[in-house]
Amino acid sequence: MKGDFERYLSAKATVDDRALDRDVLGRFRADLRGRADPHILEAGAGTAAFCRRFLSWDDRPDCTYVAVDTDPALLATAREEILDTARAMGFEAVLVDPAEPGFDVDFDVDVAGGTPVATIRLSGPAHVDVHLVTGDALTVASQGRWDALVAQAFVDLLSPADVERLVSGVAADSLVYFPITFDGGTAFAPSHPADDAVLDAYHATMVGADGHRLGARAGRRLRTLLPDLGVDLVAVGDADWTVDPTANGYPADEAYFLDVVVDTVADAVRGRVPDETVDAWLAARREQRKAGELGFVARNLDLYGRRRERE
Ligand SMILES: C[S@@+](CC[C@H](N)C(=O)[O-])C[C@H]1O[C@@H](n2cnc3c(N)ncnc32)[C@H](O)[C@@H]1O
Structure with missing residues (x-):
């Protein structure tokens, strides 16, 4: 049975795609x-x-793929979903579980600072060792030497100093890809009189308790921050989330995605916006979602760059 956040991440996948x-x-x-x-x-x-x-x-290279998250429950779901997906795609998949006796496989990968929780060895269409690792991604990133760094819907959680640590382990001339990086725009349709109060307060919460996170301005700030950190941007493009109702309701599990987004916004702004305003906004949005009338757009950027040769 998936937890709420796991179901949200699964529901988000079709929106990301x-x-x-x-x-x-x-x-x-x-x-x-x-x-x-x-x-x-x-x-x-x-x-x-x-x-x-x-x-x-179809063009994925043979590689070592290390996926790090602080949450072991999410990685347990990741393990099952990778096994299912890979087998459905014709890969042969062998699971190596460090909890099993005899886990002494010496993989050619450095995950210093993290704890390996599973390795999935894939062969067939390509040879890919997927290592699932719990821990702080900034620590694992900065202690290795990576040929490509990917962080999807993640970098807005970081401060500029964190981003510096994240890219510090990327080898010279290697690739940095930050898809679905939030960039400060959230809109719902139809409009509601409390939208400005609620959504401005929501964006203000994203800087975190210490006020240091890139938060709602992550995408645009990375445009200048990454070159300052030695990552030259190769391509940047809009990657807005758009969810619209159709005659048959919402696609895939996107009704659930919308429910979580609406509740997350309302929870985040409590204490910053009067309760009666939040309650009225939330009730209207829930009603519109149930009636299949709610639309949603969030502005994101995809950023891709290459690490400059170190001076
Ligand atoms: C918005 S989710 C995005 C998940 C995934 N990239 C996706 O797009 O479906 C952010 C993820 O970052 C993880 N996270 C937050 N801080 C972290 C850190 N310091 N190191 C590793 N993972 C972290 C959270 O547990 C969560 O799974």
């Missing part, structure tokens, strides 16, 4: 294809939606 900028993704894929046996790090991997997308590409 529609949103990704195909040109930016294409540049990243083309450059990754040219690498021999790259070590790929995915930071804040959640239930490994991006890893499963990567496995579905």
